[in-house]
Amino acid sequence: DGGITQSPKYLFRKEGQNVTLSCEQNLNHDAMYWYRQDPGQGLRLIYYSQIVNDFQKGDIAEGYSVSREKKESFPLTVTSAQKNPTAFYLCASTLTGDIQYFGAGTRLSVL
């Protein structure tokens, strides 16, 4: 089955804890993206990567980190520096010039 897989679906973070959200795609897409969605707001870009071992900050990168060691994988770490991490996180990927396809999302809450 081709697609974008995000895990886990639900995640809880304790104060001061780093948590990592997984995003894997088997579509052979070059570019991958992380977005954050808050109620009443549109999707906001956190980080994106156009090729392996390279990534750029989006509009709201503070408190987050990423890596792109493999083409298929683009994990997002929500660090303890992110003071308001509760949100719905969406991962997307695309072939250059094509539309973005989205994973099912991870809902992160703070305990």
Added chain:
Amino acid sequence: EDKVVQSPLSLVVHEGDTVTLNCSYEVTNFRSLLWYKQEKKAPTFLFMLTSSGIEKKSGRLSSILDKKELFSILNITATQTGDSAVYLCAVEALGHFGNEKLTFGTGTRLTIIP
């Protein structure tokens, strides 16, 4: 800074009604405008518009782009309860480093009452 504004923010109509959702934008280096439907989780792609005045149609949904006035509309005719969702408008632009960047609007929450 690139900006995408959708209106209305929410809309409640009866089944069978026709609705029009609006999206206006201000971006540098416009490439395309996209509409997505988001029910509970991942947004699903509806339309990509690149040229002015050419209507794209898929069943009861249609969309058109006006690049002079910088807006797009999404029409849904004969609405059904399954059309209830958040409709997201996004504009793709060429970024400073030659990359393609999507800017999303806040979405329009559409509720269809049986």
